[in-house]
Amino acid sequence: MxxxxxxxxxxxxxxxxxxxxxxxxxxxxxxxxxxxxxxxxxxxxxxxxxxxxxxxxxxxxxxxxxxxxxxxxxxxxxxxxxxxxxxxxxxxxxxxxxxxxxxxxxxxxxxxxxxxxxxxxxxxxxxxxxxxxxxxxxxxxxxxxxxxxxxxxxxxxxxxxxxxxxxxxxxxxxxxxxxxxLDVILKEDVNKLPKFQERSHFITIGNFLHEPNYNAVLYLKETIWPLIRKQLPKAELHVYGAYASQKVNQLHNEKEGFLIKGFAEDVNQVMQRAKICLAPLRFGAGLKGKLVDAMQNGTPCVMTPIAAEGMFSALPPNGFIEDTPEAFAEKAMQLYKNEVLWAEKQQNGFEIINARFNxxxxxxxxxxxxxxxxxxxxxxxxxxxxxxxxxxxxxxxxxxxxxxxxxxxxx
Missing domain, CATH: 3.40.50.2000 (Glycogen Phosphorylase B;)
Known part of the structure; x- marks a missing residue:
């Protein structure tokens, strides 16, 4: 029975x-x-x-x-x-x-x-x-x-x-x-993913009913993204998440390349199109699903220590962990422009998924x-x-x- x-x-x-x-x-x-x-x-x-x-x-x-x-x-x-x-x-x-x-x-x-x-x-x-x-x-x-x-x-x-x-x-x-x-990521899965040259722009994602996510988007808008955009004037940040309220949608600004995209029907699709995932969480707990989505889809991340907590253990992260807006923006730009560094961090992500979340x-x-x-x-x-x-x-x-x-x- x-x-x-x-x-x-x-x-x-x-x-x-x-x-x-x-x-x-x-x-x-x-x-x-x-x-x-x-x-x-x-x-x-x-x-x-x-x-x-x-x-x-x-x-x-x-x-x-x-x-x-x-x-x-x-x-x-x-x-x-x-x-x-x-x-x-x-x-x-x-x-x-x-x-x-x-x-x-x-x-x-x-x-x-x-x-x-x-x-x-x-x-x-x-x-x-x-x-x-x-x-x-x-x-x-x-x-x-x-x-x-x-x-x-x-x-x-x-x-x-x-x-x-x-x-x-x-x-x-x-x-x-x-x-x-999570399912193990196989070599054939990796080979199907878009390569560095086939990707563009930055992404951040998270349910807007969750206060740490809204705060992180605000931090990006007011402090971090202007530093990145100044050095990469053609780059865009695509902001995805369920339950975008009016105060979230008001942050949309095409001239600044800060684009509120709203609910992602297929997170894998939008994550694979992006070159870098940004996760500047300033408070929170647990494991961050956005980092898992990024690693599964071969998208390196720049994140705060709060975002990275509990994720990597002794393994090298799938990107950079930075606590100041200046360092955060600098590492994001490095990853965006350096294909060798990007590929190294991407590979770290696959290894983390397979070693820690099997x-x-x-x-x-x-x-x-x-x-x-x-x-x-x-x-x-x-x-x-x-x-x-x-x-x-x-x-x-x-x-x-x-x-x-x-x-x-x-x-």
């Missing part, structure tokens, strides 16, 4: 819009490969960019917040594994899962550490160096509590694994490093982690007193708040 997986999504997956959407599809692919019967539930409204999960035989289940109908759905489904998409979802639904499906493995996919991202963003706004008081913010407290209440938490970045272990002192047994799971290797480790968690579930929970304590208080607070809201909504 096939095992059942319930994924509770913060949003419906949009692989063409965000790295989070691509990540979710990779997780679904993994569980499908293990013959799980998958249901994807979300209380979020579905956008036109949402992937049609029924096309890959995944059930789509709209659910309501603070409503008994979810309890009835859970009791009928009785999943073997429940995957929470981000800590906010575990806060809303975790206590219900624990109450009605106590034997189900509860897995939290953090996507990135929201507390880390929020703390860095606030430090940036305050124009101060990011430090522990900024890291230990309210988002982080909620997120760490969610990690403790879960049986296993998926961490996308090695840098974030270290932060959780060193700064928050989270038990390593509760954490599992699972980066992007789908088969990570899927094998993930399967082993799930099997071990299943076999040791009782012991694992018994040895996690902090998790027991937080689960107890959640049942006392979140449960009764949810019940109160449910009753109030009946009026």
């Amino acid at each position: 096939a095992k059942k997986l319930l994924i509770i999504g913060f949003v419906w997956p949009e692989p063409k819009s965000s790295a989070a959407g691509s990540r979710m599809m990779q997780l679904i692919e993994f569980f499908k490969g293990q013959n799980y019967q998958i249901s994807f539930a979300s209380a979020c409204a579905k956008s036109e960019n949402a992937f049609d999960l029924t096309s890959i035989e995944v059930s789509q289940v709209p659910i309501k917040l603070n409503h008994y109908s979810f309890d009835e759905f859970l009791k009928g489904l009785q999943p073997d594994v429940v995957l929470f998409d981000r800590f906010m979802v575990e806060e809303q639904f975790g206590w219900r899962v624990a109450e009605h499906c106590p034997n189900a493995i509860r897995i939290l996919d953090t996507e990135d550490l929201h507390g880390l991202r929020k703390g860095r963003q606030q430090a940036f706004k305050d124009s101060v160096v990011f430090n522990k008081p900024y890291l230990f913010n309210d988002h982080a407290k909620r997120e760490i509590a969610s990690i403790y209440r879960s049986d296993l938490s998926l961490i996308i970045s090695e840098a974030e694994m270290e932060i959780l272990k060193q700064d928050f002192k989270v038990d390593e047994n509760l954490l599992f490093y699972l980066p992007f799971m 789908k088969n290797e990570h899927q094998e480790k993930f399967l082993k982690a799930i099997l071990e968690t299943s076999q040791q579930l009782d012991d694992k929970r018994q040895n996690n007193f902090t998790g027991q304590m937080l689960q107890h208080h959640t049942l006392q607070s979140s449960k009764f708040m949810g019940k109160w809201i449910e009753e109030k909504n009946k009026d």
